[in-house]
Amino acid sequence: MRIARPKAARILAAAVAIGLVVSGCASERDDGDSEGDSDTFVFGNAGDPASLDPGLASDGETFRITHQVFETLLTHESGTAELTGGLAESWESNPEGTQWTFHLRDGVKFHDGADLTGEVVCQNFDRWYNWTGTYQNTTLSYYWQAVFGGFAHNESEETPEPNYVGCTAPDDLTAVIEVAHPSANYPGGFSVEAFGIQSPNAIEAMAEDDPSGEGENITFPDYSQEAGVVSGTGPFEISEWDKSNGEVTLKRFDDYWGDRAGVSTLVFRTIPEEDARRQALQAGDIDGYDLVAPADVETLEADGFQVPVRDVFNILYLGITQDSDPALEELPVRQALAYALDRQNIVDTQLPEGGVVATQFVPHTIEGYSENVTTYEHDPEKARELLAQSGHEDLSLDFCYPTEVTRPYMPAPADIYELLRADLEDVGITVNPVPLKWNPDYTETTRDGGCNVYLLGWTGDFNDAFNFLGTWFGSYQKEWGFRNEDLFDLMAQAEVEPDVDTRVGLYQQINEMIMDFLPGVPISSSPPSIAFAPDVNPPNVSPLTRENYAEVSFKD
Template sequence: MTKWLVSTALALSLASPAVAADYQPDPNAKPGGSITITYKDDVATLDPAIGYDWQNWSMIKSIFDGLMDYVPGTTELRPGLADSYEISPDGTTFTFKLRPGVKFHNGREMTAEDVKYSLDRVTSPATQSPGAGFFASIKGYDQMMDGSATSLAGVTVVDPLTVRVELSRPDATFLHVMALNFASVVPREAVEAAGGDFGKQPVGTGAYKLAEWTLGQKLVFEKNADYWREGVPYLDSIVFEVGQEPIVALLRLQKGEVDVPGDGIPPAKFVEVMGDPAQAARVVEGGQLHTGYITLNVTVPPLDKPEVRKAINMAINKERITQIINGRAKPATQPLPPSMPGYTEGYAGYPFDVEGAKKLLADAGLADGFETELFVMNTDPNPRIAQAIQQDLAAIGVKASIQSLAQANVIEAGGAGTAPMIWSGGMAWIADFPDPSNFYGPILGCSGAAEGGWNWAKYCNKALDAKATEADSITDPAKTEERMKLWSDVYMGVMEDAPWVPVFNEQRYTMKSERMGGADALYVDPVSIPVNYDYVYVK
């Protein structure tokens, strides 16, 4: 799972009908049975246009489908509700042929009208979708945003099983966008009947449908007997128990009462679990498109000086921080994780050099250091990581007071631009899709620096933005190498400006009970985070 397919970037530019090789079901899989998953927190929503956290992502993916999908356990694109697709030679028109006979959970057959309605809905300001910006390349998006249109001009229903999407510019990531939860196809009548509560009454075409939801206690998914993919899902039902402390969930797994602890292995128990052969045998490890970082707000003095930001990069002992999480990560040198296309091989990043950092501060007129604030999410191990960062900064004369807050409060401060520094742990970026553009626009691009955005460094380099747009306009598969070189240049430009301290690239660890079957990759699925429920089974 740590080897990603650069070919995912190639699959975006085919100018003829394309169908990916499909997944071969596990010959050992047995249908039937129920499994129990635990989470500490309740689920906020199951509306695919709204849900955007690691907890509900795979749940939503099991209830809904989009035109595109990924081969389970990989980052390889395949058609979903689209039976096939064609792309115009200039890369701006996508024509999708839909699978016939696909039914929503309410029994109605899905048509091209549902695809258009769903794309109009996710880009409507009234929906307040955090994923609306992913669709910015579709013609008419700007008019939807400013309220001058109520429908995307670029999405046309050709016939009941054909939909055409026209872009205002070539977009090498568009098929990945069509595989996001935000692009899920929903039935208008169910959305309208829910009266604003579709997130609690979801209706999709997915492998499972919601059977029960007792707030604060549990959600029950049951198998969709009419699912359009033959042979799956295997399970009859899935029970998601909420309000379970991670340590209690681990104890229950050891007793056979829980099949997957959704919150993972508690940090405080990690060494104990890995030291016990019986427990370690049930641990699944996988890579992820993730970087943990410190944001440096470039609008707050003295962090507005590049040499100060570079000094902070040189002050942080990343090796020591990885030990705080029991070595479950590798030190990072740049924003992109190593498994992402566009990663710059051989780039060493800023060295850990306390004396060099002090000199940079002195050159900036801050030989005596300065005072600042470091915001951090208040769940373990993040406060401990913040303390290590605080100690490293103190060694160069920077006195950082720690503001340890609930996740929502840290996100709010980051979006508002009131936090000078933020340790991203527990909120760090995991790519929505396996392409370097997804690590830039939302968290480093000028658009993400707007109030409420996820670019907490409030960093905006318009020359790099232009280069990023140039990279994503390259859709010719013969020029993939050129596109990735542009992306490498973008991230090297970011590192020269130093709005971040990239700290580590974390591995994912989870556990499964002895009775769970299916490839390990399904339990650390890179896009159905955290688990691909459609393909796991009970042995």
């Protein structure tokens, strides 16, 4: 049972709490050790989840929650990016890389009591493959299309050809997944949270409830917006999603096949503003939060809070939608944008210690990073010259940026936007601000090519450069709005190259090609920090931002 907080922490909490109003409802527990609430861990999320079904999600705030509930065939060693068994104890592929065999753990139960079998694994993959209608919109099936291609019956010419061929279960504890061609996405893609395995009962119930709408007006299926249908195998199960208070409550699953979770209740509470999350932690209303502002780290640590820092595994970039404006299709204009931006100023003022200016679209910690890319130092005069030479001194841009969120690569979106806006205006560009709520407005608008320029980024799903480069540049995508067949062809060559060293060389070549073509401007990579109360035994922090909160407990 959890005991009272240490005296120093209680005094600090009381002092900070005076006159303080924090977003979200009051804490579900006191500082005392009352039996009902002493084993509840409350984490401050930066944004609302999009769905309780990870298969319909592509954002970190959703995956932070679903990662505790659903498990994938493969996962990563706690606190690292090293691939290891998840629901599969072991796995192998044929020499061609087109057949992947997974040997499942015995005795795994779903939250609704069903057993994990090879047939259930196949039901999940076949469900995703056979999606129709609105499910084929990338808002809902982004990761399926990114890792496995299209569907059994594609309904749009823009949907990629399917790479998934089928799944068979030769026995209860084996699943064999066949793909049409080898890919650098495998085996890492089998660890992506979107492919969390659901129970057969849940799959049957989901079939009765479809999404609707298109474009920016997608309506998620009802089953994904409330507890009761989805069912995984993880150490926690979903108890409630209280949207009015911005809280998702998870309860410990006592029949979990692995180590028992260290707390009985896990609450994720949405507190969009970083200052409010920090104040909530200091006041004792929450026990942890992510994406600590760099300026707050020293203060929190001095007051006894724990602020571990993750390894660098992300990229922040200025995206450019070329076909949204003819001027952006001209390379000198895109080069002008790159020279206009003072990216070092972003690193110095907005990122935690260890942040670096990005020279390309993969972080320096990933094999395939090239030392020979074209670089664009901050040079406002050169930017003005390029705009003048191209006849676009009067360039006007709609600049989209997200609100009500912070991201591992973007701790303060509005502040970063303001600095970049000032840089662009300094070289004569008119900037029209377009602030949008992160989920779903911003993610849908940028993905559908609805902005001239925008701020986005990526935290790697697994340790391969293709997870970065292939995410953006393997084919035409609305958010980038360009067609470069030479680049697409080289990406396709790298994807199926079986020799790792050769593939890494191709990645380096691709990075050099990209930075000459300049589809966007990579800005920075940063090591995001996460904060916990003094009385918490925190989980191992993950470079993938995939913390396992079953590892959390409270100090005696």
